[in-house]
Amino acid sequence: MRRSLLAWPASAQHCTLEVLVAASLPARLRGLLGRPPLAPGQAMLLSPCSTIHTLGMRYPIDVVFLARDGWVLRVAREVAPWRMRGHWRARCVLELAAGEAARCGIAPGMVLPVGALR
Template structure:
């Protein structure tokens, strides 16, 4: 996760994360979260463009939130374990968060997320 462009993600006026790195270049998207020991609350990775992900070689579970071009949630794949795969052809990007964060923030399919530059 070499990119240091951070985004702030919010929904229903609730901060979901303010340390969301973006992966837009091919190798950043390909590598994703590989090599990381885990994610903390507020951390994540926004992969764009993307409609399919895998957790091969990862050491921890994640929540994957698939978003359309308007950042509306099209599907949620909670608690994806290492080795899992998920996809959604309607998605244009994927937000990867610490496992359990989607439920903790009550993120729902159809809900729009607000993505803007972080102040960090």
């Protein structure tokens, strides 16, 4: 897995995330399982991906479903452990610490510059 920075202007502030990119099958299958909770300003990008689960996790996360061009299709806020979420049109998923999507102003309809990360 590699680390990258993802930045975009958000409302009155500029939001920057340190993104861990999970592009291989083993990395996507593991995801955040067995890892400590993400800190504010951290995220994991799963690509390609359209469905996630929080089975076995001990903390909630925010989940952003993205189209191929970075278009935000859905934001699932504070997904509790032992849940599943998905979007049939999603091509990648951004997982963040619970509350980070709101802090960064991420909402359906906006575009995140994830193209270079995948």
